[in-house]
């Protein structure tokens with residue numbers, strides 16, 4: 001069994017690649033990082049270190065890699081042969097890989113009749129559906145109907161905290177012990193290849209929203225408020241009493257939305273929140289605030305971790321959510337010079353103001369009560385600096 005995985009980064013090696021290899025797949029990573037590609041081909045294995053008191057170490061074998069910018073033909077060859085295709089490149093890179101994927105899948109049609117599943121393991125709602133849309137922009141009407149029959153793009157939710165790596169061996173990845181990979185089977189074309197640790201569900205929406213609007217909401221709020229206080233890691237942010245209680249407040253707000261929308265049991269959801277807060281304070285992980293805060297424009301999206309629960313909270317309860325708006329306010333102050341989206345966001349705010357930026361990136365009309373509440377929180381955050 002051959003799995004082709006785009007993105008040999010933190011989640012690629014530390015989570016998806018590791019599960020695939022442990023389930024018996026030969027894993028071919030596709031990446032653009034020369035050094036990682038070279039080392040994977042040289043060593044054919046890498047280490048995953050579990051960040052807890054156990055100090056457990058796993059060796060991930062039967063892996064290799066290709067550079068998609070330099071070895072295009074090889075990527076196409078592997079796409080023709082693959083039994084499963086997965087990605088963990090980041091939502092903004094899905095359009096970039098869609099041309100190569102379209103070409104590989106097109107060539108495969110004439111030589112390999114086996115159906116194939118493609119799973120985008122990204123932090124977004126409908127990641128595989130989005131990838132499919134990008135692939136379908138590159139093919140003819142006739143090909144579209146063949147692709148529909150042969151290729152299943154399955155949406156999923158992935159959860160495992162994998163920080164930026166500081167190991168002396170560049171292939172080694174330190175990961176938290178917890179993981180969850182929930183895949184929606186609705187769009188399957190035949191049997192979905194088995195992967196140990198992959199959970200299949202009929203309807204993903206309750207799971208992806210629970211994950212994105214709890215884990216990533218809390219994470220983002222800790223990161224932006226932590227950055228505002230000049231802290232370095234998520235653990236440091238969670239050790240700050242004020243930030244800790246702001247994260248709790250925001251998660252009780254997004255939790256109220258999730259419980260109301262999906263009927264999750266209130267006590268079980270509270271236990272889910274507490275487990276996540278515990279994960280954020282894992283002393284064996286050093287997760288940089290600027291990693292978690294990365295791409296603030298993406299994170300300000302109407303369908304993403306902050307604005308979606310804030311808007312829904314207002315719609316459902318006719319009240320402004322205090323914790324969520326404070327997190328959004330802190331995001332608007334994120335001015336990290338090494339993050340291109342942070343620079344763009346600050347330039348946009350200079351040009352069109354916060355109201356304009358909220359409209360441009362979150363489609364929030366200036367009359368919406370959230371706008372005034374966010375602006376007030378921005379003033380408070382600036383004063384408290």
Ligand SMILES: NC(=O)c1ccc[n+]([C@@H]2O[C@H](COP(=O)([O-])OP(=O)(O)OC[C@H]3O[C@@H](n4cnc5c(N)ncnc54)[C@H](O)[C@@H]3O)[C@@H](O)[C@H]2O)c1
Pocket residue numbers: 006007008009010011012030031032033068088089090091093096097121122123158159160161162163
């Ligand atoms: N790290 C986490 O804790 C975590 C957890 C769950 C989900 N995710 C999601 O997983 C995805 C990847 O995140 P990450 O933390 O692993 O990021 P990362 O930056 O560590 O990895 C991304 C990889 O993609 C590669 N890449 C970039 N452009 C490419 C291209 N055109 N073709 C092939 N590869 C390309 C990069 O070189 C890099 O190796 C994101 O969507 C993220 O939201 C991350």
Ligand SMILES: O=P(O)(O)OC[C@@H](O)[C@@H](O)[C@H](O)[C@H](O)CO
Pocket residue numbers: 123158159160161162215216219220291292293294295
């Ligand atoms: O990957 P992003 O940029 O969408 O979000 C940053 C972190 O919140 C994220 O990577 C988490 O660590 C992960 O989603 C945990 O499952």
